[in-house]
Amino acid sequence: MTLKDIAKKLNISVATVSKALKDYDDVSLATKTRVQDYVEKVKFTPNSVAASLRTQKTKTIGVVIPELNHYFFSAVLSGILAEAEKHDYTVLIQQTHESYNAEKRQIKKLLFKRVDGILISIAGKTNDTQHLKDVVDSETILIQFDKISKLVAASKIIIDDRKAAFNIVQHLHQQGKKTIAHLRGPLLPQVAIDRFIGYKQALEHFQLSYDAKRVVVCDKGIRREGYTATAKLLQKDPTIDAIFAHTDSVALGAIDYLLAHDIKIPEQVAVVGFSNWEISKHSRPQLTTVNQPGIKMGRAAFQQFLKEVDKKYKRQTVEPETKFIPTRLIHRESS
Amino acid sequence: MTLKDIAKKLNISVATVSKALKDYDDVSLATKTRVQDYVEKVKFTPNSVAASLRTQKTKTIGVVIPELNHYFFSAVLSGILAEAEKHDYTVLIQQTHESYNAEKRQIKKLLFKRVDGILISIAGKTNDTQHLKDVVDSETILIQFDKISKLVAASKIIIDDRKAAFNIVQHLHQQGKKTIAHLRGPLLPQVAIDRFIGYKQALEHFQLSYDAKRVVVCDKGIRREGYTATAKLLQKDPTIDAIFAHTDSVALGAIDYLLAHDIKIPEQVAVVGFSNWEISKHSRPQLTTVNQPGIKMGRAAFQQFLKEVDKKYKRQTVEPETKFIPTRLIHRESS
DNA sequence: TTGTATGCGTTATCAC
């Protein structure tokens, strides 16, 4: 069933049917209701594919994230979906599993699908960003969130990782801690770099000593890693009295080690995580962490897209912006 | 840039360009490489919207789930995505938040988008299924997974909830438990009904007593509910020595109550959850539960779609099938 | 207020 069929049935033109369905005001109320009633009756569903071809808009965005089965990213996606639905957009989803090649392939596919915009959190191993520049060149709107590349001229929605890390150290300092270790993330992603910088700046600011021996990379971000890294840390420096882990699961691994060795938390060693995943409040002791508001970030990312797409359709120039989503420290039992 | 532009540039016809790009064998190798090289050089991306309009296939499926920020469902989606990408399909995602109206609206939108198929796990409050029958009527392939309606003539991918619940009771019986309570899910969804039936059948089979007083509905499925429900249970019947909760978070709530009242787990009261969410292995004591293999279920759902869409294109009739994804009990510290 | 005509970018049928 198409507009044509309806037109024939009602003895009017296709153009009129089209306009009537879109509630144009140069169509008489009489024919409008005639068309709308008929459409209702026969359950006609217009074909968005044809409309998209004609208008050159798909009202669809693509979202590319590293991992879907992940508390933070699924929250972001949830926020994007909520906002997208409100503004009548649909969402194509792609998952990279942190693979650069998958990311390249998926972006290509989204351009093939002619999405109006792409919202992306880049894969950990991505360092070449040509595929992202291709998106910008194709005049498709690009919004980066969370894991971003500074080298790409596109808007960015992020948290202030430096500040959040700074606040964690400040908190530990206020709790009387003096020798603070850091279980950091992989070397490449900006988030890991910024958390490390914030950590270092805070140590300096509060005149606490920094020592590279007290920083261990945990690049898989899994619980077991936190365990072994903590073992290593305390072996190298038994005076450590606090651990700031770059992620909640790594922090839980640290707690595992401390519990297993009868080290009192937080009296002897305090532990702070990052992200406020579900597991952080289900653990014992409950984990102090920083909330990373995924839903808000998702909403903000979509809103940024919407703002830019509106400008684009009005033929205004769009300047990339960077938006920070506020975080706060959640003080629980582990510190 | 379009096929037309390429044709003009290379002094050949649009038809030939199209065929060359699709590697048809009635076009010479020479022109094929000429076209492909040029396309490579200028980074031409064909327009799938036009292709879809022409072929009446979008190579896109829609997925409708109750909650994205949820360990099980994001796993299912992850499985769907993996399989879809392998077969060159893209995925439009919709989230109902368990709302029937949202579900109706979103299905309509997916039909508007002319997806080739819809994979759905229905909302808890959905009892009218006309919108699902509409999908079938529109000749769009419909696959149900996990939360399904028996009333809809479409394939179903589920776990054997009855059997899984039966196995839980069997396990508790083997541990010497005699008075087994059940924190059940809401009354409507089939999964909750089946888990309850499996529980009851097992009690009968092992000649354990059943008493409606030992069954409490926890329809929100949250931790706090498990706490208060357990309080209620033990008040009504202090002889209860095992609790089977319909979901891991409810089980954790039960554990909270038992720990708070110095009741030994599992010696005095054993606890078993359902789903094997991430939190179940991060809790203390670690939770005995049933794994619900989300990724496998997602893959199976897509494969079922693929099978049916192939048949459809070959004009063969498709009969709805029901597939069971095997589960297994994961024995941990709480039982 | 309504209708006519054109094009969006492909694919596919049928000539040549």
Next chain:
DNA sequence: GTGATAACGCATACAA
């Protein structure tokens, strides 16, 4: 092996 041409279903400029 190649090309001309007609759809696919809708939106819109313009004519009536």
